[in-house]
Amino acid sequence: MNKSLLIGIIILLALILIIGLVYYFVLMPAKYSVPVDTSAVNLNSPASSLPSSQVPSAGTTAVKTVNVTIANFVFTPANISINAGDTVKWTNDDQVPHQISMLGFTSQILNTGDSYSYTFTTGGIFDYKCNIHPSMTGNVNVKP
């Protein structure tokens, strides 16, 4: 009597354990395989084929946005280091207009309070300046 009850409990626990293992090993890998597939796409195709918002960065680092403030005719910080896929956002806090210019793009004229964002998809050191005040310079070091 007691023995068969004990066996019944052991069988029940074994079933719960098996169901748990099936969930863990069958369903969980299906969820986690998505980032692996994304990085495989990144390795095999150029970043330009994907919308910039979906370009995965190297490894598991999340993409980020770095803010650069324009004030008193100075970019702050003037030298920044980011990963490919990250975005730089310049915001003009000066009372005069500025315009970000770099090999590859020129922003619209940024009046007071305006901002401009650019997503860097390839590695390299990108020097930029203000088109209106060429003495204003900065650079972005993009790690591939």
Ligand SMILES: [Cu+2]
């Ligand atoms: Cu300027």
